[in-house]
């Protein structure tokens with residue numbers, strides 16, 4: 001008899017195996033999120049919103065009420081839900097294109113208004129679902145379909161530092177962190193903190209997760225991990241920029 | 251709980267924007283999401299002054315894209331949520347309304363038409379008909395009430411919430427800058443006092459019980475992988491839309507029975523036409539007027555019947571044929587000649603309509 005690994009109750013087994021490419025980072029982030037929801041006991045209160053991009057493949061991932069929205073619009077949809085029903089725990093899940101390009105005005109303003117929601121943004125340094133174009137987070141020199149000779153910072157600017165930006169525009173009550181799928185335990189802790197922050201009603205919570213996209217990076221297993229652990233980590237510093245409970249201490 | 255905003259019935263002398271705010275309150279709207287644009291602003295101004303007294307909420311968003319999508323979120327949470335906009339704001343809101351069309355979300359949007367295209371004037375037009383009826387990518391499965399004045403604004407704002415929640419289609423109240431800003435007499439009332447029961451709302455997400463244990467989780471999406479999968483979804487929406495359309499359709503007829511010239515107009519222009527028909531009848535000219543109240547779904551059969559009896563059809567509107575397109579499409583096959591009088595972004599007077607009709611007889 002084969003032994004099945006224990007899956008959290010939020011895991012919707014009917015929709016597994018999931019639809020992401022093998023080696024994708026999204027399912028790892030979702031696993032961390034699922035465990036965090038389970039451990040915090042908020043499965044019945046959570047409302048999960050996912051964006052356009054590969055995140056949409058998570059529309060039926062959990063045993064959690066979920067809504068898949070438009071590109072960049074998950075933040076306002078979850079804001080609208082939370083404003084109308086403050087008892088829910090609103091989670092907006094999106095890619096770097098959805099959060100830093102087309103939905104940047106929503107991210108900035110939700111953060112500035114200190115909306116009591118949790119935003120989880122998966123940074124895979126390009127637009128994955130549309131086939132690997134440049135994203136706001138694409139690294140200098142990185143080749144993508146729309147920067148075939150590499151991102152030129154003079155022409156296309158520097159990668160967006162999302163948590164740093166959110167950290168700069170939020171005040172007390174916010175939680176901001178950047179984790180990585182290369183350190184899942186830590187990522188889960190950050191996500192848990194971000195949800196805890198909302199449970200406590202403190203304010204806006206934001207976690208960027210450095211993630212993998214071997215399909216569009218055209219990397220093998222070894223190169224994929226090197227890319228996320230070395231190349232991405234140079235630009236995107238992992239850690240808590242605004243820890244939980246800073247308000248109380250400060 | 252605070253007492254009712256309106257007890258029984260009351261006469262009032264109000265601007266259209268004020269009327270909309272009172273109507274939304276009376277209808278039990280829970281939350282408004284909004285972004286400033288003229289001529290809609292005072293809906294928010296009145297709402298933000300009145301709403302807290304009755305335990306209702308408001309969110310001023312960063313733009314209309316957000317106002318539309320937060321409104322979608324409010325509806326998903328099971329609240330009577332609404333928003334209001336005009337012109338370029340209406341353009342931005344079409345994105346969220348197409349999501350509402352796909353997911354059958356009872357959003358309510360009050361449109362106070364201004365001049366177009368682009369930013370144009372802040373005053374008035376009937377140039378948002380096409381966008382409000384058919385905006386966004388999709389098929390235009392939505393309900394649009396075109397109001398002609400304060401009483402309509404009150405009645406149809408209340409009705410919009412009920413139509414939306416009963417049939418689960420995005421619902422629009424299509425007013426205009428004249429109605430927004432002018433003051434006129436109106437009877438405002440508590441819907442219950444007139445026997446109007448507000449259709450109860452229910453959440454799409456954040457329902458009670460443990461998802462996956464006591465009940466199925468809600469999994470809502472607007473993205474489909476296969477052509478035939480989407481075909482099924484759209485055809486299902488179409489079928490339902492066509493099934494309920496006859497119950498939703500509304501129109502008014504003025505002296506159409508023996509009319510030789512049938513004037514078709516909607517919204518505030520209809521009032522000029524009503525005045526013209528009265529004047530013309532006094533002169534012995536057999537004029538009649540057909541006013542569609544719902545522009546979507548459109549009273550196709552009723553208009554066909556009225557137009558079929560006339561010798562001439564005249565379409566009068568403050569745009570370059572946005573209503574005409576719908577009318578011509580609706581009466582296709584009819585041989586009655588159709589002429590028009592278009593005044594994009596300008597008001598229409600009784601005298602002008604009289605003159606136009608005289609030219610036809």
Ligand SMILES: Cc1ncc(C[n+]2csc(CCOP(=O)(O)OP(=O)(O)O)c2C)c(N)n1
Nearest residue numbers: 052053054055071095096097098127128129
């Ligand atoms: C309004 C709109 N513009 C563009 C698209 C096309 N589109 C689909 S997915 C996507 C990119 C998503 O990239 P990202 O947000 O980084 O998420 P990822 O796929 O990398 O997870 C784009 C541009 C769309 N669906 N809607």
Ligand code: SF4
Nearest residue numbers: 020021024054128213
């Ligand atoms: S394209 Fe990239 S991000 Fe999308 S599912 Fe595949 S690996 Fe994951």
